[in-house]
Structures are given as C-alpha cells and as structure tokens.
Amino acid sequence: MKAAEVVNDLLVQRFGVAMAEIRHETPLRNLRMDSLALEELRVLIEDRLDIDLDEVALTSRDTVGALVAAVDGKVAA
Amino acid sequence: MTARQQPFSAAVTGLGMVTAAGVGAKATWHSVTEDRVPGGVSRQDELADLPCDFMYTVRDLDPGAVLGVATQRLMDRFSQLAVIAAREAVADAGLEPETWDSSRIAVVIGSAHGGLPFYDQQHAAMTQRGARRVSPKLAPLTVVNGAASSVCMDLGVHGPSFGVATACSSGTVALGTAHQLLRAGVCDIAIAGGAESTVSRLLIASACQMKAVSTRREDPAAACRPFDAERDGFVVGEGAGLLVLERPEHARARGATVRAHVCGYGASSDAYAPVAPDPDGKGIERALRTAMADAEVTAGDVGYVNAHGTSTVVNDLVEATVLERVLGSHPLVTSTKAMTGHTLGAAGGIETALTVLALEHQLAPPTANLEVPDPRIPIEIVREQARPAAFHCAVKTSLGFGGHNAALVLTRG
Numbered sequence: 001m002k003a004a005e006v007v008n009d010l011l012v013q014r015f016g017v018a019m020a021e022i023r024h025e026t027p028l029r030n031l032r033m034d035s036l037a038l039e040e041l042r043v044l045i046e047d048r049l050d051i052d053l054d055e056v057a058l059t060s061r062d063t064v065g066a067l068v069a070a071v072d073g074k075v076a077a
Numbered sequence: 078m079t080a081r082q083q084p085f086s087a088a089v090t091g092l093g094m095v096t097a098a099g100v101g102a103k104a105t106w107h108s109v110t111e112d113r114v115p116g117g118v119s120r121q122d123e124l125a126d127l128p129c130d131f132m133y134t135v136r137d138l139d140p141g142a143v144l145g146v147a148t149q150r151l152m153d154r155f156s157q158l159a160v161i162a163a164r165e166a167v168a169d170a171g172l173e174p175e176t177w178d179s180s181r182i183a184v185v186i187g188s189a190h191g192g193l194p195f196y197d198q199q200h201a202a203m204t205q206r207g208a209r210r211v212s213p214k215l216a217p218l219t220v221v222n223g224a225a226s227s228v229c230m231d232l233g234v235h236g237p238s239f240g241v242a243t244a245c246s247s248g249t250v251a252l253g254t255a256h257q258l259l260r261a262g263v264c265d266i267a268i269a270g271g272a273e274s275t276v277s278r279l280l281i282a283s284a285c286q287m288k289a290v291s292t293r294r295e296d297p298a299a300a301c302r303p304f305d306a307e308r309d310g311f312v313v314g315e316g317a318g319l320l321v322l323e324r325p326e327h328a329r330a331r332g333a334t335v336r337a338h339v340c341g342y343g344a345s346s347d348a349y350a351p352v353a354p355d356p357d358g359k360g361i362e363r364a365l366r367t368a369m370a371d372a373e374v375t376a377g378d379v380g381y382v383n384a385h386g387t388s389t390v391v392n393d394l395v396e397a398t399v400l401e402r403v404l405g406s407h408p409l410v411t412s413t414k415a416m417t418g419h420t421l422g423a424a425g426g427i428e429t430a431l432t433v434l435a436l437e438h439q440l441a442p443p444t445a446n447l448e449v450p451d452p453r454i455p456i457e458i459v460r461e462q463a464r465p466a467a468f469h470c471a472v473k474t475s476l477g478f479g480g481h482n483a484a485l486v487l488t489r490g
Contacts, residue, residue, distance in 0.1 A: 016146030032147060039213040047210055054209075 003049075003071035007064065010044050022064055029060035045071055084373050085260040086338040087267075088328035089490065091170025091321030092430045093162035097133035097314050098416040101165060105427070106434045109416045109442045110463040118297045118312060118418065123278045129290040131297035133314030133418025134276065152218065152227045153192030158317035158423075159224035159272035160231045166268060167232060170321040171333055174232045183264040184225045184238035185255045186319070187247025187271040189422035189477070190280065191240070192219030197277045221422075224272040224317075236264045241422075244477030245385070246344075247271050248318060248425025253342035253483055255322050265327040270319035270426025281313065287352065289389065301419070302446035303386035303412035304393050304458045311387040314418015318427030335490040337433040341372025347480025353391060354476055358399035364482040365403050365474060372470075372486035376404045379486075380468020381441050383432045385476050386412020386458075387419050392476060394453055400474075401455040409466055411459045415445035425475045429485060432473050436489045440465050 011017040017031045028038065038060060042053050051074040058067055094101060097117025098108035108116070117133045124130040140157040141149045149157060163184075167174065195218050202210045217223065222240035229238050237258065241251040248271025255269035275281075284290045291300035291310040301312040320339075328335055345367065347360035354360065369375070382404070385396055393412075400410060413431055420427055435441055440463050447460040473485045 014146070015150060016148070036213060036217070043210065043212060047206075052209075 003075055004068045006045060006048050007068050007071060010041060010048070014044060015041070024063065024065035026064050027061055028064065028067065033060050035060060049075060051075060082260065082371070084340065085256070086325055086340040087256050087259045087322040088325045088333070088335040089320055089337040089339060089433050090323050090328050090333040090335060091166040091172070092336070092433060093164065093166030093169065093319045094317070094427055094430050095135055095138065095158045095162045096316035096318070096417045096420070096427055097135055100135065100138050102169070102430060102434070106431065109413050109431060110440060112416065113445065115298050115301070115416050115445060117314070118300070120297065121276065124281050127281055128285045128292040129281060130294055131300065132276065132281070132312060135315055148231070153195045153223065154274035154315070155188055155192060155272045156224045156227040158274060158315065159186055159319065160227050162272070162317035162319045163228040163232060163268055166319045166321045172266070172321065179233050179235040181265040182234045182236045183255065183258050183267040184228050184234050185241060185251045185258070185267060185269040186224040186228065187241040187243065187251035187422045187425060188221045188224055188273050189242065189244045189247055190273065190275050191221035191223055193275050193280055194277045195219050197279045228268060243481035243483070244479055245419070245421050245424055246475035246477035246481045246483040247422035248427070249429065249473060249475035249483040249485060250344060250425070250481065252320065252339065252425060252429055252485060253344060256339050256342050259322055259324050265324050267322045268319055269322060270317070270429065271423035272317035272426070273421045273423040274315035275313055275421065276315060284313065289352070291388065299446055301388045301415040302448070303388045303414055303444050304397065304451055304454050305447050306449045306451045308388045308390060308393065310389055311414070311419040314420045316417060316420040316423045316427055318423055318430045320426070320430055320433070337436050337490045338488045339485055340488055341368040341374065341486030343367025343371060344483045347482065349480050352478050354395050354480065356395060358395045360480055361396060361474060361476055361482040362399045362403055365399065365472065365484040368472070368484035368486045374470055374486055378470045379404050379408050379472050380466060381435055381471040382408050382410045383428045383435065383471070383473050384410055384412050385474050386414055386444065388414060394451070396474065396476065397454045397456050406456050409441035409459050409464055410456055411442050411444045413442055425473065425483065429473045432471050432487055436468070436471055436487060439467060
C-alpha cells in the first residue's frame with residue numbers, strides 16, 4: 001500500500017477526518033491534528049508499514065504532502 | 078461539637094443514564110421496573126478461561142456513531158458513556174450549552190478504575206510488540222478525571238470539574254460533593270454522578286482471585302442476586318448515570334421542572350480493611366445518620382431505600398443490618414444491581430437517578446433474582462414486582478472498597 005493511501009486511510013478511519021478535506025497542501029492542524037494526534041498517527045503508521053519514523057520531525061503546521069513524503073522516504077529506505 | 082451547616086436542597090432537574098438495562102433514563106427505568114430477567118449480562122470471549130466469564134455490558138449503542146470518530150478517539154469507553162449520559166441529562170433539564178453561563182457550571186464524576194481497559198490493552202501492546210507500539214494517549218485517556226474533562230470539552234463547561242475516586246461509592250460521593258459545591262455557592266449548576274467501563278481481563282482476573290465476583294457460570298443471568306440466600310458475589314457491569322443538580326433559586330428563575338431534591342449528604346470511612354466492610358457496619362451507619370441529620374429527616378420520614386446491595390455475602394448482610402438499625406423495618410428496600418450489574422464507580426450515579434424516578438413514579442423497583450431471602454437479613458426486601466407506595470423521602474446508600482461510605486437523602490420534587 002502506498003504511503004498516501006495509508007495516511008489517508010488512517011486520517012479517515014481513526015481520526016474522523018472527511019476524505020474531501022484531505023489535500024496535499026492542507027496543513028495537518030487544519031484537520032484538527034494537534035501534537036498528541038500526530039504522535040498517535042506516527043505510532044499507527046509505524047505499525048501499519050513496519051517502519052521507524054522517530055527521526056522524522058513534523059509538526060501540525062506541516063502539510064499532508066510533507067507527511068506523505070516523509071513516510072515515502074522511510075518506506076523506500 | 079461539630080458545626081452544622083444550614084439545610085440545603087439541591088434541585089434535580091435532569092437525568093441521564095446509559096446502562097446494561099437500557100440506553101437512556103426511560104429505557105433503564107422501564108427495564109428495572111418491568112423486566113424479570115436481566116438482559117444485559119453475557120459471556121465475554123476474553124474471560125472464557127476465568128471462573129467468572131460474564132459481565133453486564135451496554136447494548137444497542139455505537140459510541141462512534143453518537144459521538145463521531147474525532148470525538149470518540151479522545152476518550153476511553155467510560156468517558157464516552159459519561160458524555161452520552163451528560164448530553165441526555167442536560168437536554169432533560171432543558172439547558173442549552175450555547176447560552177448558559179459556562180463559568181457557573183461544575184462537573185463532578187466518580188469512577189473507580191477510569192480507563193483500565195485501555196491500560197490493559199496498552200500493556201499487552203508493550204509486552205507483545207515493544208515500547209514503540211504504546212499509544213501516546215495512555216495518560217489522558219486513563220486518568221479517573223477523564224470523564225469529567227470529556228464532559229467539559231463536549232458541553233463547553235468552564236467551572237470547576239474533577240473526578241472522584243472512592244471505589245464503588247464514587248458516584249454517590251460525586252453527587253454529595255456537587256451538593257456541597259452548590260450549597261457553598263461555588264456554582265449554580267452541577268453535572269454529577271458516575272461512569273465506569275471495566276471490560277478488562279486484568280480486572281476480572283483479579284476479582285476472581287479475590288473471590289469477590291460470582292462464579293455462577295452455568296447461569297449468568299441469575300448470578301447477581303442481592304440479599305438472596307444463594308448469592309455468591311457481585312457481577313461487574315459498565316454504565317454511566319449523571320444528574321443535573323441546581324441551586325433551587327436558579328432552577329426556579331428559569332422555570333425548570335424540579336424532579337426531586339437532594340437534601341442531605343453524609344460520608345464516612347471505616348478505617349478497617351482494604352476490601353471488607355466493618356462487620357458491625359459502623360461506617361455506613363455513620364454516613365447514613367449524617368445524611369439524615371443534614372437533611373433534617375428522621376427514620377419515620379424515609380419511605381424508600383435504594384441499597385448498595387451488591388450480592389456479596391458480607392455486604393448485603395452488613396448493609397441490611399444497618400438499615401434495620403437506623404431506619405427500622407418500614408421502608409421499602411431494593412437493590413437494582415441485578416438489572417444493571419455492579420457498575421462500581423458509576424453505581425451511585427445510576428442508582429441515585431433510579432431513586433429520583435422511584436420518587437417521581439411513587440414506585441419501588443423490585444430486586445431481580447431475589448428468590449429465597451437470606452434468613453439472616455433482618456428486613457423485607459422488595460422483590461418479584463415493583464411496589465407502588467406513597468413516600469416523600471428516599472435514601473441512597475453506597476459502600477466502597479477501602480471503607481468509603483456515602484449516603485444521600487432525596488425528597489420529591
């Protein structure tokens with residue numbers, strides 16, 4: 001499964017974000033993803049894809065696209 | 078000599094209940110007064126190898142659908158049940174969170190174990206899959222005050238809020254504390270009661286080791302049988318029961334319907350044992366007498382008692398003995414736990430709400446599953462069917478592990 005699919009699926013299923021709200025350029029905080037939610041999302045992505053995102057530094061000001069790119073980088077690695 | 082406070086009656090203007098007997102106050106009351114057999118008790122797969130493999134759970138409720146995923150994910154189940162009950166209680170009281178003075182509202186919610194199921198799950202995640210798989214939400218979801226903070230966030234309450242933890246009397250102590258906050262003028266409205274959900278293999282395993290829960294595996298629906306000669310322990314349940322209490326002048330000014338009054342509260346400590354009540358019942362007797370003095374009522378005034386009645390051998394005998402000693406044999410006494418399960422920290426909230434409904438309907442609910450009364454129980458317990466009667470004053474008693482006793486006195490609205 002591609003990184004974007006995993007991120008989108010988790011945002012919708014686990015955080016109650018509407019699919020229509022999820023755009024590449026949308027800051028995560030606009031999806032009501034605060035710092036605690038981002039840490040929770042990190043654990044879920046790591047679990048789903050069996051990767052380690054500990055070194056990835058993202059905040060809720062970053063965009064969905066930046067998150068997907070970071071996950072893609074780890075999957076590719 | 079102890080300084081006495083001025084008598085104070087808090088108006089009960091709203092009720093909310095989510096229980097194994099029904100979702101909503103009406104559904105729970107109907108089940109408690111009309112159903113003969115508990116429908117909410119069932120075997121749980123995760124308890125299959127334990128001496129007690131059953132408990133009471135809330136049916137026909139999808140918290141995700143009611144609350145939405147974005148809200149639901151910020152709460153463990155006990156807080157979800159609390160929020161759903163709080164919404165019902167506030168709507169029942171005719172209050173509108175969009176317009177109320179939110180700084181004058183308090184939330185006080187009791188719970189014995191908070192988010193224990195989430196603890197249980199996360200501990201399993203750590204031991205099975207490592208520390209990197211543990212949720213960052215463990216602390217905020219499991220703290221006992223989680224139900225109170227969740228209700229505040231959901232309804233927009235900005236007055237004082239906190240959890241109360243006195244084990245199985247938590248809900249009653251929360252209501253008594255709310256009564257005191259209102260009396261002191263700290264707030265105009267208090268949303269108070271209890272919430273609990275302990276569908277947890279860890280907790281039930283320990284309760285089995287303690288020999289506190291029923292092991293009637295062959296017939297779970299008959300396992301909780303308060304005051305019965307064949308009782309062998311309590312049966313854990315989940316649920317929430319919240320009341321809206323108001324300063325009487327506040328309720329009057331907005332033309333609210335006053336469904337009952339909470340007019341006396343008493344609490345005490347056994348200082349005896351971590352689990353067993355003082356065998357002489359001196360602690361619960363002190364709480365009951367204090368509540369009656371606070372309400373300025375005498376034994377002859379009390380017409381109905383919703384007892385703690387857990388279905389353990391010791392509790393029911395000690396409690397009934399104290400009720401007879403303090404009140405005599407005339408009040409109608411019931412335990413409603415065979416229909417709801419023992420909801421631990423939620424019990425006082427649920428059972429006080431049922432006491433309000435008993436006062437309104439002038440009807441004492443029966444004690445389900447009570448077939449052969451224990452001959453050592455010195456009072457008659459209402460059983461088989463609900464009993465109509467005229468009573469103006471009722472009592473709710475609760476006892477908690479650790480010797481935390483509490484009693485409330487209520488009167489008709």
